[in-house]
Amino acid sequence: MSSCPTAKLLTMTALGVIASVAVARASQEASPDPLPQLSSDRTYVLDALMERVLQDFSIPGLAIGIVENGAPVYVRAFGVRDTKSGEPVTVHTLFNIASITKTFTATAVMQLNERQQMTLDAPIASYVPAFAKSPITVTQLLTHTAGLRDMRHESATDDASAVTDYVTKAANRKPAFDPGEGWEYSDTAFNVLGAAIESVSRESYAEYIQTQVLTPAGMMESTFAAPGADSNIAWPHTGKWFVRRAPSYPSDRALLPSAGLSASIGDMTRWAALNLNRDPVLLTPASYEEMFRHRLDSGWEGMAMGLGWQLEKRGDGWLPRHAGAEHGFSALLTLYPEQRRAIVILSNGETTPRIELRKLIEEVLAGQSYVPLQPPLLLRSDFQWTLGGLACMTLLLIAVSVGYRHRSGR
Secondary structure, eight states: OTHHHHHHHHHHHHHHHHHHHHHHHHHHHHSOOOOOOOOHHHHHHHHHHHHHHHHHTTOSEEEEEEEETTEEEEEEEEEBSOTTTOOBOOTTOBEEOGGGHHHHHHHHHHHHHHTTSSOTTSBGGGTOGGGTTOOOBHHHHHTTOSOOOOOOOOOSOOSHHHHHHHHHHHHHSOOSSOTTSOOOOOHHHHHHHHHHHHHHHSSOHHHHHIIIIIHHHTOOSOBOSOOOTTOOBOOOEEOSSSOEEOSSOOOOGGGHHHHOOEEOHHHHHHHHHHHHTTOTTTOOHHHHHHHHSOOEEOSSTTEEEOSSSEEEEETTEEEEEEEEEETTEEEEEEEETTTTEEEEEEESBSOOOHHHHHHHHHHHHTTOOOOOOOOOGGGOHHHHHHHHHHHHHHHHHHHHHHHHHHHHHO
16 A cells, blocks of 8 residues: 555656656757857957057047857947047947948849839939930949949038939039949949939938838848937047047938948948848848849959949958948948858048958957057057157247247347
């Protein structure tokens, strides 16, 4: 009789163990693979190097994003967004990404092409009547082979008339060369594409990009709007040798398609991952293939063109990338398809050594030995202090000399 409770207890215990093992196994099978992470030692090294670059190159603010195995693993911010206020840069701070905006414009064109609302080989005149006498095609605008020269444009208006005025002037200017017969990097080409997007979608360029590109991409912080007084935005700082706060933030509705987007490093790292993974939330695989396919060699050594994206020669292949340099800002976005890696660099200064900084990051990620970047002589703080001391001493000597002559004259 006494053995029955013991048997029951053993049976229940055995069933409990079996159930626990089954639950654990099911949980293990159901859980997704853990997200890739950057090792703590590499994170530490990168943090230290970025802080050093910030100081050595007199960069006000800097933000870095890294994607590994198709997912963000390093999103960091350094320095200040405004030297006047001293407010720190965060991963949510917005930087003007300058010409990297062109990759968003190219994505919009490819979306409209998928919907058969635009055709890549069609004359731009089909969508922008101001070019009625021009044979320029959509593809030629995307590859900087349309011959459209850049031009200054300053408008006090923020309505459609600014775009109309800009496009009319662009259409009436003498081209640098016949369409398709040369290559010249052109902001104007992408501003004209922006006008075409407005014409086809019947929305402003900013509205279309917001609803059809930024929102689907999950880029909820990015904007084309001019910054408000309380915005978490990195203010531009100009100067190659002596950095100073710029008096204004770049903003012109007609120029938005070429260089008008402001984005956080978090959003831009997400943008890099979406394009690296060819995420269908934005485009079909065929459209990504068209954008990243080598179309022609550019006028820059080691660089070619896809559609909207620059292609940088690396070994036997090409890296899709785009650089950005606007008044008081510099940026660089690079995709490494074979490694499923991406690197994003944003800064609110013009002294940022983007290419050298990217190479340094590559070396750290590869576990290679590296040499910290050396700033030019005029950017070195010890040299600036020495120069400042010499200037003060010179002024003092001049003052003493003038005073002595004044007394001698009496």
